Amino acid sequence: MKRENKITNILKKKNKVPIICLTAYSKIVAKIADKYCDIILVGDSLGMVLYGMNSTREVKINTMINHAKTVKKFAKKSLVVVDMPHRTYSNKSSALKNAKKIIKETKCDAVKLEGGKRISKIIKHLVSKNISVMGHIGLLPQTTKNFKFKGKNYIEQKLIFDDALAISKSGAFAMVIECVVENIAKKITKNIKIPTIGIGASKYCDGQILVTDDLLGFSDLSPKFVKKYSNLKKIIENSINKYAKDVKLGSFPSIKHSYR
Numbered sequence: 001m002k003r004e005n006k007i008t009n010i011l012k013k014k015n016k017v018p019i020i021c022l023t024a025y026s027k028i029v030a031k032i033a034d035k036y037c038d039i040i041l042v043g044d045s046l047g048m049v050l051y052g053m054n055s056t057r058e059v060k061i062n063t064m065i066n067h068a069k070t071v072k073k074f075a076k077k078s079l080v081v082v083d084m085p086h087r088t089y090s091n092k093s094s095a096l097k098n099a100k101k102i103i104k105e106t107k108c109d110a111v112k113l114e115g116g117k118r119i120s121k122i123i124k125h126l127v128s129k130n131i132s133v134m135g136h137i138g139l140l141p142q143t144t145k146n147f148k149f150k151g152k153n154y155i156e157q158k159l160i161f162d163d164a165l166a167i168s169k170s171g172a173f174a175m176v177i178e179c180v181v182e183n184i185a186k187k188i189t190k191n192i193k194i195p196t197i198g199i200g201a202s203k204y205c206d207g208q209i210l211v212t213d214d215l216l217g218f219s220d221l222s223p224k225f226v227k228k229y230s231n232l233k234k235i236i237e238n239s240i241n242k243y244a245k246d247v248k249l250g251s252f253p254s255i256k257h258s259y260r
């Protein structure tokens, strides 16, 4: 399906059907997520989750491109969005050059940029050049000084709402809202035409996203907003432990695993 049609289908879900989104960085997760998701995000969270970086600020554009190429190859149905790394969209011309590079080399459908009012002109510029953009407001991992939820008081709530308005007016097709109090997510979702995709932003969003590794129990992080659907870390630990014991005891490889 063409990018425009996928986006139209997602827009139609606002206020009707929850939009299902997850991150993917690899072939297997892309293939599985593609069966269930409307949007797959190749998130720059991969810097911390896969590469053990201290923050997403260290992620380079070529790392995003490599993972995004793989995800796009195996995600045939969902809209695939790629995070633009920190400092790759500091002004209109670098944003356009880098967004074009990402889309050309990965064949993905859209890019995601973090920020509200501050980057709305940059988003507008990308959209005017036929690049589909997803916004990201609330907690911004690329620039935040602390990972605490946002919108504790009226001033913070007003800033978040103004950011949402600016992103919606800039032509973005949807926006992620990260780690904000319930009432501001509800107000934004109700008053803004484009879909809101929450992560730690309550049920009052048009869709939800999580970092897949978090829901699988495969990462060190466990924020309050993550529901763990499995404990992959434990499963991997048990399997590796059993393998090590088998090799030590000589019970692996057995005849079953040998050529004669």
Ligand code: KIV
Binding pocket: 023, 041, 042, 043, 044, 045, 046, 083, 176, 199, 209, 210, 211
């Ligand atoms: O990088 C990422 O995975 C994200 C999600 C947390 C929304 O931006």
